[in-house]
Amino acid sequence: MGLPNDLAADVADIARLDAVPAILNLACELTGMGFAAVARVTENHWVACSVLDKIGFGLQPGGELVVTTTICDEIRRSGQRVTIDNVPEDPAFCHHHTPAQYGLQSYISVPLRLRDGTFFGTLCAIDPQPHRVSSPHIVRSFELWAELIAFHLEAERQLASSAAALRDERAEAELREQFIAVLGHDLRSPLAAISSGAELLKDEALSKDGQGVLELMAQSTARSIGIVDSVLDFARARLGGGLSLTLAPAIPLRPVLAQVVAELQATHPGRQIVLDLPALPPLPADPGRLAQLLANLLANALAHGADDAPVQVTARATNTDFELRVSNGGPAIESSLLPHLFQPFFRGRPQARSEGLGLGLFIARQIASAHGGTLTVASAAGETSFCFRMPRAPA
Numbered sequence: 001m002g003l004p005n006d007l008a009a010d011v012a013d014i015a016r017l018d019a020v021p022a023i024l025n026l027a028c029e030l031t032g033m034g035f036a037a038v039a040r041v042t043e044n045h046w047v048a049c050s051v052l053d054k055i056g057f058g059l060q061p062g063g064e065l066v067v068t069t070t071i072c073d074e075i076r077r078s079g080q081r082v083t084i085d086n087v088p089e090d091p092a093f094c095h096h097h098t099p100a101q102y103g104l105q106s107y108i109s110v111p112l113r114l115r116d117g118t119f120f121g122t123l124c125a126i127d128p129q130p131h132r133v134s135s136p137h138i139v140r141s142f143e144l145w146a147e148l149i150a151f152h153l154e155a156e157r158q159l160a161s162s163a164a165a166l167r168d169e170r171a172e173a174e175l176r177e178q179f180i181a182v183l184g185h186d187l188r189s190p191l192a193a194i195s196s197g198a199e200l201l202k203d204e205a206l207s208k209d210g211q212g213v214l215e216l217m218a219q220s221t222a223r224s225i226g227i228v229d230s231v232l233d234f235a236r237a238r239l240g241g242g243l244s245l246t247l248a249p250a251i252p253l254r255p256v257l258a259q260v261v262a263e264l265q266a267t268h269p270g271r272q273i274v275l276d277l278p279a280l281p282p283l284p285a286d287p288g289r290l291a292q293l294l295a296n297l298l299a300n301a302l303a304h305g306a307d308d309a310p311v312q313v314t315a316r317a318t319n320t321d322f323e324l325r326v327s328n329g330g331p332a333i334e335s336s337l338l339p340h341l342f343q344p345f346f347r348g349r350p351q352a353r354s355e356g357l358g359l360g361l362f363i364a365r366q367i368a369s370a371h372g373g374t375l376t377v378a379s380a381a382g383e384t385s386f387c388f389r390m391p392r393a394p395a
Contacts, residue, residue: 003062007047010040010120011062014049017152019224023123023145024052029213030141033106033127035059038149041072041121049121055128057102071098072109072122079119081110083139086130102126108133110142112150123149137204141217144197195221233363234344243363243370245289250282253290253315257324260294261313268302272310280317283392285371293367293375294324296360297386301328305384320392322373327385333377341377364388 002008014020024036034055040047046067048059059065067073071082071093084090084107087099098104109124123146125133133139198217206214233243254277265273294313301311309329316323333341340346342365345358361375364386368375373390 003047003064004045007040007042007045008062011047011049013153013156014038014040014149015061016156017050017149019152020050020149021052023149024050026213026217027123027125027142027145028052028054030210031106031108031125031127031133031138032131033108033125033133035127036123036125038112038123039072039121041067041070041076041119043067043076046070046072057126069098069101071096071107072124075109075111075122076119079111081108081139081143083108083134085132085134103128105129106131106133108138108142110139110146112146114150115154120150120153122146137201137206137210140197141201144194147193148191191221191224231359233366234359243289243366245286245370247284247286249284251285251287252280252282253285253287253322254280256287256291257294257313257315260291260298264295264298264302271302271307273298273302274310274312276312276314278315280315280322281392283317283322285322285390286367289367289370290324293364293388294326296364297326297388300360300386301326301384304328304330306330317392322390322392324388325385327383329383332381333379333384338377338379342375361386 003011020038024038027036028034034053035057036052037048037059038050040049044067046065048061048063048065051059051061051063053059075082082093084093084099084104087096087105087107088094093099093107099107104126106127106129107124109122112120112123114120123142125142194217198214198221201214204210257277258275261273261275265271298311298313305311305328312325312327314325314327342361344362346361365375368388368390371390373388375386375388377384377386379385
């Protein structure tokens with residue numbers, strides 16, 4: 001007999017969240033435990049939504065346990081987390097039926113609540129061996145991960161709902177604002193919480209493996225924030241009337257651009273970036289947006305250019321125009337692909353080494369357009385070059 005439709009939909013919703021498998025892997029690495037899961041827990045059902053099983057426990061997504069045999073049922077009723085380092089030494093659970101039935105020695109489970117306080121289920125981990133899971137940094141990590149899953153789940157549902165409602169012309173303006181608000185706040189909030197938690201954990205006495213997990217958390221959070229920013233810019237450009245600029249009447253561009261190059265060089269130490277930035281006159285522009293434009297172009301060149309060829313960054317100013325060019329070596333881009341390079345979510349060649357969403361060039365062109373300028377590409381055997389050109393005076 002299959003799951004009720006609402007529970008099957010909940011399992012499918014969790015399955016669509018790319019962050020969940022990574023979180024389960026981090027949970028096992030941080031605790032040393034062999035099984036982790038996101039469970040949907042109701043009065044009558046315990047259903048595995050996503051599972052990482054290294055101990056042969058035997059559950060798959062969609063699999064059920066009798067809810068009354070689980071500790072999660074008690075968590076649903078109490079709303080409180082449960083941590084067990086070693087069942088025989090735990091006065092509250094040494095004679096509990098669940099560890100005896102499932103052969104557990106260590107256990108951690110935290111409630112997974114939606115934004116309105118509704119109990120969805122739990123983020124839990126188990127193991128047949130004892131593990132110290134009651135440590136504050138482990139408990140806080142699980143709580144932050146549960147918050148992140150809940151926010152992603154609600155955002156996924158809101159975005160799906162918004163996409164359907166956008167077809168209703170009468171609600172389009174209101175839903176446009178809601179869509180951008182979800183991206184700008186509801187996705188950023190849990191990421192900010194994870195980032196803050198990672199900073200707090202730096203002061204804890206962690207093992208070498210724990211430090212590695214912490215670094216992975218920081219990197220993943222930074223990348224997730226970058227993805228949210230890109231999608232937010234996409235939403236503003238396509239749904240919100242275009243990217244906004246904070247124009248300064250006359251900014252020195254050279255240090256702004258040099259800083260971007262230095263940051264990308266630091267993250268790609270094996271690549272050569274040649275910088276040619278002569279003395280440039282102050283220009284009317286948004287320095288943050290121009291830095292973002294260069295970062296997107298430079299990241300694209302590093303991802304798609306030949307590893308053994310330098311990436312060239314040059315800037316020039318005439319009496320009428322400012323020009324910024326990023327060039328990389330490698331084979332020419334196929335002519336059939338050139339008209340699509342600036343389209344959102346376009347990834348180009350399947351073998352490209354990019355891990356992004358395919359929004360970088362689209363956003364770069366939007367930034368160029370917002371400055372009254374253009375962004376073009378030329379590609380021939382041996383070199384591909386992107387050129388941003390804008391007038392010296394505001395458009």
